[in-house]
Amino acid sequence: MRLKRHGNLLQNSLKQVCLKSSAPHLAPTGYSCRRNASSTVSPSAPQQDIAIVGGGITGLSTAYYLSRGPNSPKVTVYESSKRIGGWLSSRSVDVNGGKVLFEQGPRSLRPSVPRGLNTVALLEEIGLGDEIIYIPKTSPSAQLRWLFYPDHLFSLPVPSEGLLAALPKFFQEPALKGIVWGILTEIFKETRPEDLEDESVGSFLSRRISPNLVNNVVSAVFHGVYAGDVWQLSAKSLMPHQWHVEGEDGSVLLGIPHMMQMVREDDFKLIVELAGRNEPTFEAREKIKGCSVFTLKKGVQQLTDRMESLLRMGGNVEFKPSTAVREIALVEEGRKVQLITDKDSTTTTHDQVISTLFSKTLSKICNSTATDGSPSRTLLPSLSQTHAVSVNVVNLYYTDPHTLPIRGFGYLIPQSVPFDQNPERGLGVVFDSEITTEQDTVPGTKLTVMLGGHWWDGWTSIPNEKESIELAKSLVRRHLNITTEPAATFFSSQKDCIPQYTVGHSQRLKEAHKSLLYHFKGRVKVAGNSYTGVGVNDCLKASLEIASSTLSPDWNQKTGLESFEKDLEYVEKKNAMGIYKDDLLKMEELRKRLEDDKGKAHGKDVEEKFESVTMERKKMLDWKMKQAKKQADDARRRLERWKEQGQKK
Numbered sequence: 287m288r289l290k291r292h293g294n295l296l297q298n299s300l301k302q303v304c305l306k307s308s309a310p311h312l313a314p315t316g317y318s319c320r321r322n323a324s325s326t327v328s329p330s331a332p333q334q335d336i337a338i339v340g341g342g343i344t345g346l347s348t349a350y351y352l353s354r355g356p357n358s359p360k361v362t363v364y365e366s367s368k369r370i371g372g373w374l375s376s377r378s379v380d381v382n383g384g385k386v387l388f389e390q391g392p393r394s395l396r397p398s399v400p401r402g403l404n405t406v407a408l409l410e411e412i413g414l415g416d417e418i419i420y421i422p423k424t425s426p427s428a429q430l431r432w433l434f435y436p437d438h439l440f441s442l443p444v445p446s447e448g449l450l451a452a453l454p455k456f457f458q459e460p461a462l463k464g465i466v467w468g469i470l471t472e473i474f475k476e477t478r479p480e481d482l483e484d485e486s487v488g489s490f491l492s493r494r495i496s497p498n499l500v501n502n503v504v505s506a507v508f509h510g511v512y513a514g515d516v517w518q519l520s521a522k523s524l525m526p527h528q529w530h531v532e533g534e535d536g537s538v539l540l541g542i543p544h545m546m547q548m549v550r551e552d553d554f555k556l557i558v559e560l561a562g563r564n565e566p567t568f569e570a571r572e573k574i575k576g577c578s579v580f581t582l583k584k585g586v587q588q589l590t591d592r593m594e595s596l597l598r599m600g601g602n603v604e605f606k607p608s609t610a611v612r613e614i615a616l617v618e619e620g621r622k623v624q625l626i627t628d629k630d631s632t633t634t635t636h637d638q639v640i641s642t643l644f645s646k647t648l649s650k651i652c653n654s655t656a657t658d659g660s661p662s663r664t665l666l667p668s669l670s671q672t673h674a675v676s677v678n679v680v681n682l683y684y685t686d687p688h689t690l691p692i693r694g695f696g697y698l699i700p701q702s703v704p705f706d707q708n709p710e711r712g713l714g715v716v717f718d719s720e721i722t723t724e725q726d727t728v729p730g731t732k733l734t735v736m737l738g739g740h741w742w743d744g745w746t747s748i749p750n751e752k753e754s755i756e757l758a759k760s761l762v763r764r765h766l767n768i769t770t771e772p773a774a775t776f777f778s779s780q781k782d783c784i785p786q787y788t789v790g791h792s793q794r795l796k797e798a799h800k801s802l803l804y805h806f807k808g809r810v811k812v813a814g815n816s817y818t819g820v821g822v823n824d825c826l827k828a829s830l831e832i833a834s835s836t837l838s839p840d841w842n843q844k845t846g847l848e849s850f851e852k853d854l855e856y857v858e859k860k861n862a863m864g865i866y867k868d869d870l871l872k873m874e875e876l877r878k879r880l881e882d883d884k885g886k887a888h889g890k891d892v893e894e895k896f897e898s899v900t901m902e903r904k905k906m907l908d909w910k911m912k913q914a915k916k917q918a919d920d921a922r923r924r925l926e927r928w929k930e931q932g933q934k935k
């Protein structure tokens with residue numbers, strides 16, 4: 287009975303989500319997932335049939351965005367494994383009379399503007415707003431981040447303590463040697479040759495600042511995000527702002543003021559889109575302001591679980607788990623895409639296919655048909671070069687809440703640490719119980735040890751479960767002096783979990799865009815962590831965009847990679863200030879008028895005018911705030927109504 291009521295509630299909320307996105311006054315400015323009047327697909331046209339290959343976070347959210355409007359297409363999600371949800375995997379494990387939550391993939395998300403805001407908006411939309419745990423910027427896990435070099439842990443400078451407090455560390459810590467000098471002399475360094483299309487993060491930052499910064503600090507930070515090798519990862523793709531300003535201003539340092547006024551054009555579009563819908567709610571925006579990262583009460587997998595159940599209840603989406611797609615081909619004179627799956631070689635046809643697979647896997651299933659007996663070749667050669675790293679994740683739980691000798695987020699191990707200090711090939715350790723204890727029912731200390739990544743490139747076999755747990759215990763014994771046995775351990779091997787955006791990434795994707803258009807006429811599109819960012823926030827942004835492209839009038843010009851046709855474009859941040867955009871533009875107008883007046887007016891007059899402008903701005907902001915709050919109240923009341931309706935049913 288209880289479950290049923292819950293089910294009704296979910297179904298209702300999906301209906302409400304649909305109603306919401308179809309409301310004309312809420313029409314998104316940029317990404318319309320609705321088929322509007324100008325669409326090539328008229329309301330009487332047959333329902334489109336879309337296949338999504340891959341049932342991870344990108345596949346599920348694409349299915350969700352496709353399904354939330356009226357006249358939504360028929361969607362089929364193909365997933366090779368039994369389980370839907372992909373890399374987002376949270377396990378609740380029984381320990382000593384209670385339960386602790388272990389994360390195998392991403393564990394917390396950043397509230398960055400606008401991608402993190404977009405994630406919060408989605409969480410609110412699917413009814414998980416109250417399940418978000420906001421970790422405050424003041425918590426030890428947000429303040430203290432540690433690095434290991436060469437044989438000890440040291441904390442990275444805390445920005446709030448200021449430069450003066452941090453300065454001695456730059457001279458005492460061997461890892462930071464030469465970095466201050468490298469920064470001070472950056473503006474005098476030669477700029478890159480004009481014909482240099484891309485280079486590694488290592489080469490870029492060594493050239494601009496110092497190799498020590500790369501080997502001892504940046505390589506550690508890149509371990510924490512990409513588990514990759516800084517000497518192979520692309521500066522153009524992964525440090526796009528810094529790369530851009532070097533090109534524009536000749537120096538990264540001199541370019542900082544410029545950089546701070548800029549925002550990527552695609553992010554700007556998302557800011558405007560979110561502001562247009564006043565999302566996330568005012569309350570969530572307020573919480574985000576003070577938070578460093580956020581997660582969910584039952585772990586990040588709650589996001590994929592909720593989307594899956596909403597989609598199953600909505601009725602327009604069919605799930606095909608344990609069904610690997612082994613071939614994709616254009617058929618019926620280019621009017622359909624055929625998928626051949628490994629289930630008895632079943633074939634199905636669809637109007638469009640969105641692949642969220644690892645790009646190399648996609649390249650293997652998109653082949654030319656050889657009629658002359660020669661071996662078939664991939665139609666997407668530039669994607670066949672992609673490489674991904676594997677990470678073994680070991681979760682450890684100790685009953686003593688005071689097992690750790692230090693507080694903070696955890697620590698990262700840079701590439702320069704000698705082998706004898708890191709024979710386990712560790713990348714870093716997360717102090718999960720320092721980030722939040724809200725997910726567990728018993729006290730204790732919870733750690734996650736990450737092993738492998740690029741260290742294992744070229745290895746033919748990697749450590750198994752038993753070996754990895756031993757390696758993890760040995761690592762925390764040497765680095766943290768933890769000698770007690772954990773009360774619980776959990777292991778997972780994440781094979782090829784992080785695609786590596788190595789030098790030439792953007793050029794390869796530009797070529798892939800052309801190949802997809804040429805061979806599949808826009809009927810095969812891509813999204814996911816192989817292309818426009820490896821994080822959850824990036825994947826959700828990509829799925830919003832690809833769902834919109836799929837239903838747009840010019841769907842046949844879109845592949846998900848069209849942004850790679852040209853270099854990244856930036857716009858001025860002041861035009862991208864979300865809900866304050868109009869105010870700021872009006873302010874700018876007033877400021878200009880005042881400047882014009884300046885020549886005519888004197889002293890007191892000018893001061894008075896400035897004061898009146900400030901008052902005017904304040905009034906405008908107050909008004910906007912009140913409006914946003916009213917909208918949030920309305921949304922809350924609406925939600926209460928849905929809940930009541932759901933319960934009555």
Ligand SMILES: C=Cc1c2[nH]c(c1C)Cc1[nH]c(c(CCC(=O)O)c1C)Cc1[nH]c(c(C)c1CCC(=O)O)Cc1[nH]c(c(C)c1C=C)C2
Binds near residue numbers: 390396509715822
């Ligand atoms: C399986 C291991 C993973 C490692 N990195 C990622 C995974 C899935 C992916 C990843 N990690 C972070 C980001 C950036 C997030 C964003 O921009 O929104 C991505 C794409 C950052 C991050 N890394 C760790 C944590 C707890 C976070 C969360 C945000 C933060 O606090 O900065 C921990 C961590 N992840 C990896 C390692 C080696 C590591 C070590 C401490 C590899």
